[in-house]
Amino acid sequence: MKLCIIGTGYVGLVSGVCFSDLGNDVICVDKDEDKINLLKKGKVPIYEPGLSELVVKNFRNKRLSFSSNLKTSVKNSDIIFICVGTPTKKGGRSADLTQIYNVAKELSLSINKFKIIITKSTVPVTTGDEIEKILSKKNNKHKFAVVSNPEFLREGEAIRDFIYPDRIVVGSNEKKSNRILKNLYSPLISKGAQYLNTSRRAAELIKYASNAFLATKITFINEIANLCENTGINVEDISIGMGLDKRIGSRFLRAGPAYGGSCFPKDTKAIISTADKFKTNLSVIKSVVRSNENRSNLLLKRVYEILNNRLKNKKITFLGVTFKANTDDMRDSSSLIMIPALAKKGALIKYFDPTGYKNEFKKIKNVSFENSIKKSLKDSDLIIIHTEWNDFKSINFKHFVKGKKPIIYDMRNIYSHTKISAQGFKYFSVGR
Numbered sequence: 001m002k003l004c005i006i007g008t009g010y011v012g013l014v015s016g017v018c019f020s021d022l023g024n025d026v027i028c029v030d031k032d033e034d035k036i037n038l039l040k041k042g043k044v045p046i047y048e049p050g051l052s053e054l055v056v057k058n059f060r061n062k063r064l065s066f067s068s069n070l071k072t073s074v075k076n077s078d079i080i081f082i083c084v085g086t087p088t089k090k091g092g093r094s095a096d097l098t099q100i101y102n103v104a105k106e107l108s109l110s111i112n113k114f115k116i117i118i119t120k121s122t123v124p125v126t127t128g129d130e131i132e133k134i135l136s137k138k139n140n141k142h143k144f145a146v147v148s149n150p151e152f153l154r155e156g157e158a159i160r161d162f163i164y165p166d167r168i169v170v171g172s173n174e175k176k177s178n179r180i181l182k183n184l185y186s187p188l189i190s191k192g193a194q195y196l197n198t199s200r201r202a203a204e205l206i207k208y209a210s211n212a213f214l215a216t217k218i219t220f221i222n223e224i225a226n227l228c229e230n231t232g233i234n235v236e237d238i239s240i241g242m243g244l245d246k247r248i249g250s251r252f253l254r255a256g257p258a259y260g261g262s263c264f265p266k267d268t269k270a271i272i273s274t275a276d277k278f279k280t281n282l283s284v285i286k287s288v289v290r291s292n293e294n295r296s297n298l299l300l301k302r303v304y305e306i307l308n309n310r311l312k313n314k315k316i317t318f319l320g321v322t323f324k325a326n327t328d329d330m331r332d333s334s335s336l337i338m339i340p341a342l343a344k345k346g347a348l349i350k351y352f353d354p355t356g357y358k359n360e361f362k363k364i365k366n367v368s369f370e371n372s373i374k375k376s377l378k379d380s381d382l383i384i385i386h387t388e389w390n391d392f393k394s395i396n397f398k399h400f401v402k403g404k405k406p407i408i409y410d411m412r413n414i415y416s417h418t419k420i421s422a423q424g425f426k427y428f429s430v431g432r
């Protein structure tokens with residue numbers, strides 16, 4: 001099948017590359033010509049394990065191509081995936097759909113035969129209806145079908161999530177497109193993925209409701225972790241004990257810093273905004289957003305307590321600054337709140353991240369990047385393990401710190417309290 005992917009961000013690129021690997025002819029389109037030129041040279045602008053290899057492989061065998069010409073690419077394709085960004089509107093909570101509607105307008109001028117137009121971007125309920133209206137202005141309704149097919153890919157695990165999804169959701173009541181899409185996804189369905197066909201609006205909402213629910217689950221365990229800290233209980237026992245109940249499940253019950261990334265913070269706000277539009281109060285999600293926004297300050301308070309409120313000239317090391325492991329993404333990472341706040345109080349921050357230097361801290365005084373774990377730990381008073389990279393899971397602290405005994409604050413509960421304390425370090429973690 002001939003597919004056109006519009007937008008070569010994380011969702012578009014991963015989907016395009018994986019579809020081509022399944023044997024489809026895929027053309028990935030982006031306005032950004034520099035990006036397209038890089039991709040043509042096999043260079044991938046985002047960090048996603050396994051992605052570069054798949055780009056090179058499928059580009060070489062000519063199933064995958066790149067272009068900045070939307071019109072021609074659309075004309076030559078049967079199925080069009082819209083994968084552009086839907087960020088939070090500046091100063092508001094709702095999703096900014098400018099890019100989506102701009103693409104829809106361009107598409108409306110390029111429909112030469114029947115096309116299935118699919119939104120893979122996370123879009124609020126009724127966006128599909130709006131796209132349909134835009135396309136109808138210039139085209140006969142029989143020439144296209146607008147379908148919602150949300151993605152459920154996690155950064156850092158995106159290739160695996162694409163190939164082995166729990167479910168594939170296709171929102172459309174149109175028979176022909178449902179048949180074509182079921183066929184497109186048949187290699188994944190035959191490996192066990194559930195295929196769910198719903199109305200277009202339901203598919204749009206499934207995506208937001210799923211992200212909001214996962215964000216709620218994390219926030220819930222983070223608050224339980226606070227209670228555990230005050231009652232001498234290990235939150236991991238609670239996660240395991242709750243998770244064994246199949247109705248609850250053990251995943252996404254890891255306590256830690258505030259959730260971040262390009263999706264949960266944005267999507268929880270956007271669903272609240274959509275609900276407001278439809279005069280519905282999503283009080284649970286509203287309180288999740290509030291609780292998560294408070295979380296970084298709560299953990300910061302803990303840091304102040306650990307250092308007896310003496311921050312001036314204290315050497316603090318951050319191991320990992322991205323919002324989670326296996327990604328270079330800094331969007332809504334809690335380090336963006338914690339590091340500037342600590343630096344403002346006079347602490348001297350060094351950070352190491354496996355994905356390298358971060359521009360986000362460039363202008364902040366007393367914050368510097370070190371290119372190895374060893375260098376970042378040198379002379380440290382407090383080590384904060386902020387992300388759960390494998391690189392941080394078996395550090396021989398004794399060997400690195402040479403006589404000095406820094407305090408360790410493990411925000412991802414990677415280490416065991418007994419083992420680290422036995423080495424003579426003061427050790428703090430989350431909810432235990």
Ligand code: UGA
Nearest residue numbers: 151152153154155218252253254256259260261263323324
């Ligand atoms: C999330 C969803 O998991 C995907 O299903 C969805 O497709 C994607 O958003 C999206 O909408 O595009 P992602 O943002 O890549 O994926 O990352 P997650 O692995 O879900 O983690 C999000 C945040 O929750 C991170 O800050 C992570 O550290 C935190 N988290 C996750 C926890 O604190 N505890 C957990 O148990 C799990």
